[in-house]
Amino acid sequence: MTAPDGNSAPAGQAPTMEDCLARIAESGDRRAFSEIFAYFAPRVKGFLMKGGASPEEAEDLAQDVMVKVLKKAKLFDSSKASAATWIFAIARNARIDAVRRASKPDLDANEPMLTPEEAPRADFLCELKERNARIGIALAKLPAEQLDVMKLHFYEDEPHSSIAERLGLPLGTVKSRLRLAFEKIRKELEEDA
Amino acid sequence: MSKANHHPRRETLADYAAGRLDEARAVVVATHLAMCEQCACEVAELEALGGHLLETAEPVPMAIDALETVLARADATANIVLPASLTVDRFANEAPERRLPLSEYLNGSIDDVKWRPVAPGIAQHVIEAEGYRRGVLRLLKIAPGTRMLEHSHRGEELTLILRGAYKDEIGEFSVGDLADLDGEHTHQPEAFGDEPCICLIATSAPLEFKTMLGKIAQPFVRL
Secondary structure, X not given: OOOOOOOOOXXXXXXXXXXXXXXXXXXXXXXXXXXXXXXXXXXXXXXHHHOOOOHHHHHHHHHHHHHHXXXXXXHOOOOOOOHHHHHHHHHHHHHHHHHHHHXXXXXXXXOOOOOOOOOOOOOOOOOOHHHHHHHHHHHHHOOHHHHXXXXXXXXXXXXXXXXXXXXXXOHHHHHHHHHHHHHHHHHHHHOOO | OOOOOOOOOHHHHHHHHOOOOOHHHHHHHXXXXXXXXXXXXXXXXXXXXHHHXXXXXXXXXXXXXXXXXXXXXXXXXXXXXXXXXXOHHHHOOOOHHHHOOOHHHHOOOHHHOXXXXXXXXXXXXXEOOOOOOOOEEEEEEEOOOOEOOOEEEOOOEEEXXXXXXXXXOOOEEEOOOEEEEOOOOEEOOEEXXXXXXXXXXXXOOOEEEOOHHHHHHHHHHOO
């Protein structure tokens, strides 16, 4: 669960998830990895199941994601993203790749795999560490109806029209709730920024 | 990095960050992000939002042997081939255009593209990008002074300017600018300046022409 300050670290003196990723990058630290695994793997699985994956698919995909976390830890840069943000991006891309493979079974390994970036580029200037905490605060302040739609936006793969249908809401309502939620978060970030 | 004046709508960036765009539109957005720091920052914020929501997802226990399986698989796999979007840096010494995510799809530079004439002053190159969810990705080259036929879209259209410039009812668009149009917009772009305007265009549905001539020409132009 998100700590009140919006950071992803579990309570107490335990090393943060960001520290764990750094240790994996440095020395392939298995203990640090098992911490990451214990916290994130069940959340990635839950995230994928919320998005419509069966328990088996979600288990397989969550394992794929954790293999990538272990192998790509060197690419993680804690000044650019939190561990949760980085792992979210890996999970999102793994889901895109899975859909892609399902629709194109003869996929050539050399074909470009354009998925959104998992790590900001090295020349990327915006400072996200402090903003990340503010995003967590803004999210906690959202009214439930906006938060629910926001969750579905990130969790699900289905078009907004199917989400609207399932919630029994007009598409316009889903879109305006989402727009309001994004605006509130932007506003929070812009205040004395 | 030239400063863009026209950007994707926030909804489009939010769809990109959540992995909801079809591949054609994702390529256009990713290419714009490589040219526009402001939008790249906004996407990073949206991804941070995704990170917080991942943490609030209800945990579902993994299989008992999942950790061992993952460790064994990590040992067994050779180094993972990074996706195109992570390998932008290997183009670091090349011309700016070749460093764009689009380069992966072109297999080289825009200069090497094989253009096919589709109408006077207009040439096209269709790019294969149908990996997941249907969408159409193409490059258009429009000679200065050429006016496109007036059209609207049943779906959505993203247009990114890679070279030259065009103007339409919305304003002037030059390198790095992105026009993010939904089905309600009608526009008639006209290329201007000294060089042809090259745009990267993703459409989720075929264009709909407004004039009779456009309607007659459509099957031939095959836009």
